Amino acid sequence: MSTYSIKDLEQLSGIKAHTLRIWEQRYNLLSPKRTDTNIRYYDDDDLKLILNVALLNDNGFKISKIAGMSSLEMREEVIRLTEKNLTYDDQIHALTICMIEMDEERFEKVLSTNILKIGFEQTMLNIIYPFLSKIGVLWQTGAINPAQEHFISNLVRQKLIVAIDGQVNKGGGKKFLLFLPEGELHEISLLFATFLIKSKGHKVIYLGQSTPKEDLQLVYRLHRPEYLMTVITTSPNSQEVQGYIDCISQEFNESEIVISGYQIVGQDLRFPKNVKALHYIRQIKEYLEELEQVFQEK
Known part of the structure; x- marks a missing residue:
């Protein structure tokens, strides 16, 4: 009790x-x-x-x-x-x-x-x-x-x-690779992001909890997604998170990386050009709507 x-x-x-x-x-x-x-x-x-x-x-x-x-x-x-x-x-x-x-x-x-x-x-x-x-x-x-x-x-x-299973992909849209860093198990926000992304007609490659770096690299080389998305709640910790951001920014420099979570929000972090930080859950929807606007203008 x-x-x-x-x-x-x-x-x-x-x-x-x-x-x-x-x-x-x-x-x-x-x-x-x-x-x-x-x-x-x-x-x-x-x-x-x-x-x-x-x-x-x-x-x-x-x-x-x-x-x-x-x-x-x-x-x-x-x-x-x-x-x-x-x-x-x-x-x-x-x-x-x-x-x-x-x-x-x-x-x-x-x-x-x-x-x-x-x-x-x-x-x-x-x-x-x-x-x-x-x-x-x-x-x-x-x-x-x-x-x-x-x-x-x-x-x-x-x-x-x-x-998520109820979302029907009709083809087209952009490719998103969603994953959690190794040791990270809190996936509710990542699952909700999957729902929102698929609802906008985009394709999602979902790797889920605690994704080893080697697996992430392999899937990235195979699918070449335009966007990566992750949520950092507990792992890596506050002392390691800046190094992790810098590492994935360089490793996947051809894609835009969207990142959120407890270890990101309100922290004194530097975000490279290809990394976009979201500070609260509603921003995922807003971010997708902004992308949709950009796609329509092109």
Whole structure:
């Protein structure tokens, strides 16, 4: 079971820590535990409760009424609400609850409902990515356990693969080679880039996770793609990433290299002429639209 500080609850629910403490005292909403050194902490049940409270409160329920509801009544009301056309924040709350409970059926239903209503691309941009970003800090600090991370990542990955398979290439377009550096396993952004690139009618050669340099060179020589794209989240690390950028820039100097990820965003890096850095996920779509404009003008 994971443990959370009151600041973790604030980050995930959007309810200020000060407000949480007032509700705790006035309505006995929470029962914090204490470590051997008397530090307060909260568990998964507390997080689920506060996420449900936040969603209900955001949708007009008074806190005094919420405090009088049983856990079952609260859960049923939340499920009813999340099946309506709610805000993105409400849907993110719902996904977070699914993650904590590791409820695959409910997670699938929330995602599918949103995809039907606003489409796959908008669901990814406005719900999935903010959700992953919101809990990403907690993954890094250990507040959320690896099992929960793998559970969510694999479900999102499955959705992406199905969406990619649904794209039909009619020929034409440019050739993109997508890969992750050796040791890099976080491929959700790369899969989403694949979906967007194919949706624009381009061809994708997808090498995926942890691509050895020799394999990358072999495929590059065989296909001679106009564009390479990669995402660096953990590997290479911050001390090695500049050298890696310089290396692939020289190795594949006949192509434009598009690069993004945690080790790229906000870092003090030098980008050679043939390297284009994208600092947030929406830029992938914008970049492709700019390319399309250039192709049309030629």
